[in-house]
Amino acid sequence: MNLVCICVRSRLAALAASGTEMEPTSWAARHVAACPDCSRERRALASLAGGLASTRLPEPDEQEFAAAVWRKIDALPAPVHRAAWWQSPGLLAAAAGACALALWMAREPAGVGVIAPPRAPASTTRVGGPAGPVASISPASRPKADLLTTPPAAPAPRVRKPGVAKERTPVIPKLRPGLNPAAARPRRMLASAGSATTGSTVAWSDWGSYYEQKGDYRSAAYAYGMAHSEKRDPTTAFAYGRASEASGDLASAMDRYAAVLEQDGG
Amino acid sequence: MHTIAVTRPHWQTESDDRALAAAARDGDRSAYAVLMARYRGMAFAYSLAALGNREEAEDAAQDAFVQAYAAMPRFDPDRAEWAAWFMRIVRNRCRDGLRRRSVRRPAEMPLEIMDEAPGPEAVAMADSRRRVLMQAVAALPEAQRVPLLLHYAAGKTRGEIARALGVPESTIIGRLAGGLKTLRRRFGGEGLI
Structure with missing residues (x-):
């Protein structure tokens, strides 16, 4: 089988399938006539097509077939005219209600949109402790080590006014490692601490009372000491001595008690 | 309402198909009966070639x-040709039948296309050879088997098969x-002769 045979045989099946004959004068027809292999291939394809054509597909009986189809058609359920959903009053009302609910939920509630900043308290709240004048924390008198370990929560927005010097955000270092007063700090103290950034004052004596209640006598003694250094009064001095005594600093406690006795004229 | 004469001699044209389909759509059962008579053979032949089982093919065509x-x-x-539309339904029914069969009976079914009364050419061919040929045809892929059977065994023209x-x-x-x-590779040598 040469190259011409391959070329001719590729056409033989297509010719048999299309039902056409080769042109007798074409080169392919001349080759098929001369080549025994290609001639045998052509006869084989022709016999194959003849064999296929010798079979007959059975056909169903026309009457039975039609009768069966009409039986099945007649057995079909009658088409039920279903009204469109918008023609049902109940569904229409439900759809209208759903739309109204969606619109109501999508609307912007009145007053919402701008969250007003929390207002700073007008005055300092005293948290327990001895009665007396409240010392204000000014930037100059602010201790190097503050008692807060975290910055005050929710600072009020600043409004800069012409002619008013820019206020510095206080840097509040940690007093002692492991101390986290924010976790248990009273709410009133938090409000007061927040107001400290806006110019309000927190009394050192309040801090002392707070830490004394917490059992942190060393911090309480420090706070009372700061309060006593700002304003020397017997009450603060006594609290200073009490906290120092509780913290174990007996020498400082004796000094404070002595100062109280001196002021009382004793 | 379209009026169609069922006994009309020349209704093997597309325009008649369209008129018959329009009449059947409007509820004319006799028009649909004509369409059924016209396409029953093709629907059944296709179903038999695709499914290989006479009962299933008859059910699918019906x-x-x-x-x-x-x-x-x-x-x-006006937008679609009825023959193409209907034959698409037939193809889908056969596809559904093959899918159900693949679940129910995974084994390959023999193609039952042997007619009870063979023609004169078939008489010349040995019965065993015919059986071998049909088994070989049944083993062909569907894309080749269906046109072969529709053309050679059902006598449909290539144009009719293409439309179907x-x-x-x-x-x-x-x-x-x-x-x-x-098939030629399958038999080899002198083939069926």
Whole structure:
């Protein structure tokens, strides 16, 4: 089988399938006539097509077939005219209600949109402790080590006014490692601490009372000491001595008690 | 309402199909009966070639006619050819049948296309050889088996087969040639002679 045979045989099946004959004068027809292999291939394809054509597909009986189809058609359920959903009053009302609910939920509630900043308290709240004048924390008198370990929560927005010097955000270092007063700090103290950034004052004596209640006598003694250094009064001095005594600093406690006795004229 | 004469002699044209389909859509059962008589052979032949089982093929063809009748109100004769639309239904029914069979009976079914009364050419061919040929045809892929059977065994023209399968006529010729070559390789030598 040469190259011409391959070329001719590729056409033989297509010719048999299309039902056409080769042109007798074409080169392919001349080759098929001369080549025994290609001639045998052509006869084989022709016999194959003849064999296929010798079979007959059975056909169903026309009457039975039609009768069966009409039986099945007649057995079909009658088409039920279903009204469109918008023609049902109940569904229409439900759809209208759903739309109204969606619109109501999508609307912007009145007053919402701008969250007003929390207002700073007008005055300092005293948290327990001895009665007396409240010392204000000014930037100059602010201790190097503050008692807060975290910055005050929710600072009020600043409004800069012409002619008013820019206020510095206080840097509040940690007093002692492991101390986290924010976790248990009273709410009133938090409000007061927040107001400290806006110019309000927190009394050192309040801090002392707070830490004394917490059992942190060393911090309480420090706070009372700061309060006593700002304003020397017997009450603060006594609290200073009490906290120092509780913290174990007996020498400082004796000094404070002595100062109280001196002021009382004793 | 369209009026169609059922005994009309020349209704093997597309325009008649359109008129018949329009009349059937409007509820004319006699028009649908004409369509059924016209396409029963093709629907059954296709179903038999695809499914390989006479009972299943008959059921599939009947169900296709029932489904087409139920869907006639949605058929627009001006936009689609009824024959192509109907044969698509037939193909889908056969596909569903093959899918059900693959679940129910995974084994390959023998093709039962042997006629009870063979023609004179078939008499010349030994019965055993015919059986071997049909087994070889049954083993062909569906794309080659269906055109071969519709053309040679059912006597449909290539154009009719192309319309029934929804493909160009050249595609049908290519599939016929491919089927013949596959069978030729299967038998080898002198083939069936």
